[in-house]
Amino acid sequence: MNLYEDKFRFLNYNLKKYNWRLLLLVIAATTLGLFVIESAADGYARKQLLGMIVGLIALVIVSFIDYNFILKFQWPIYLMAVVMLTAVLFFGVNVNGARRWFSLGSFGTLQPSEFAKIMMIIVLTRLIVDHRDQISQLKSLIMIGIIYIIPVFLIYKEPNMSTTLVFLFIFVMMIFCGGLSYRFIGRVCLFTVPILGFLVWYIQQPFQVLLHGYQLNRILAFLNPSEYQQTTxxxxxxSVMAIGSGMINGKGLNNNTITSVKGGNFISEQQTDFIFSVIGEELGFIGSCITILLLAAIVFECLKVAKNASNMSGRLIASGIASMIAFQSFVNIGVATNLLPNTGLPLPFISYGLSALLANMVGIGLVINIDLQKGRR
Known part of the structure; x- marks a missing residue:
């Protein structure tokens, strides 16, 4: 292969190998989100539709750029992520005591942490690959962890505990997929289990400093729901009442009867963190199952691409994207059904949020490119 062919080889993909199944699953999930967002609140669906169009364009463009080429820009990507997350702490919009967004005027807001997820998956991939032979050595893990924890700490300071947990989950899963030895995992578990037990006790003490007041109240409300039923x-x-009231078939989209939990305005911001309550109430058990199956199928396709990737870099990126979507889906639905403490994570491709939608689309574009690279030299 000559220099010219090597430089432009990303233009020579065989479209027959394009992962149309994954693309169609993403389009189906996003389209479902449009209908539910339109039903949940007025004025958001049009913006989400615009985000869907821009996101799909970005997805297609990224899907034809060699991910190995992108990995070469590991440090510029890392620096960009750190700069964005630092800047938002000083110049971001303050909403309820949190600085997580840049104001874009009439275009809405931009949330750097959503894009930082994809950027840090790329950075972490390169770090793991470069240290694959020493991945189970404590020195290598500490070095990788220090680099990774800087943007995570900046997100924690916004404050944004839910996104911080997403980053930590991605880190654990990617390190595991990078070849961390089971012996090392066992040793870590021996230390972390008692530490987690201590943390559960510690955060309930009046002198704890790890959590903000509203974060602590959400956890305490989960542990003692009867004491916080009328408040937190x-x-x-x-949300549980709404989902249960939908029964099998649901009440139908755009239902605003007085007997509707949504119509009675009993849940705030349903178009974002509690979008699953709208799905449960208006599309019923069947609609809820379809939503879960769509998201599960997207995660499965990403894992399938990871399994068949041509190198470790592709396997790690696809695994990172899969873990991100899976964790956010699990937590969002778990919160809406009261199986987990209340925390603000959007449901991927379904909830309203242009930054999250665009970032997820870019992530899927990377996964499709990894699949296109399969079998290529």
Whole structure:
């Protein structure tokens, strides 16, 4: 292969190998989200539709760029992520005491942490690959962890505990997929299990400093729901009522009857963190199952691409994207059904949020490119 062919080889993909199944699953999930967002609140669906169009364009473009080429820009990508997350702490919009967004005027807001997820998956991939032979050595893990924890700490300071947990989950899963030895995992578990037990006790003490007041109240409301049913736990209680009231077939989209939990305005911001309550109430058990199956199928396709990737880099990126979508889906639905403490994570491709939608689309574009690279030299 000559220099010219090597430089432009990303233009020579065989479209027959394009992962149309994954693309169609993403389009189906996003389209479902459009209908549910339109039903949940007025004025958001048009913006989400615009985000869907821009996101699909970005997905297609990224899917034809060699991910191995992108990995060469590991440090510029890392620096960009750190700069964005630092800048938002000083110049971001303050909403309820948190600085997580840049104001774009009439275009809405931009949330750097959503894009930082994809950027850090790329950076972490390169770090793991470069240290694959020493991945189970404590020195290598500490070095990788220090680099990774800087943007995570900046997100924690916004404050944004839910996204911080997403980053930590991605780190654990990618390190595991990178070849971390089971012996090392066992040793870590021996230390982490008692530490987690201590943390559960510690955060309930009046002198704890790890969590903000609203974060602590959400955890305490989950542990003691009867004491917080009329306050902090009220949102989740109403969400469960909404999902249960939908029964098998649901009440139908755009249902605003007085008997509707959504129509009675008992849940705030349903188009974002509690979008699953709208799905449960208006599309019923069947619609809820379809939503879960769509998201599960997207995760499965990403894992399938990871399994068949041509190198470790592709396997790690696809695994990172899969773990991100899976964790956010699990937590969002778990919160809406009161199986987990209340935390603000959007449902991938379904919830309203242009930054999250665009970032997820870019992530899927990377996964499709990894699949296109399969079998190529």
């Amino acid at each position: 736990a009220n949102q989740q209680y109403n």
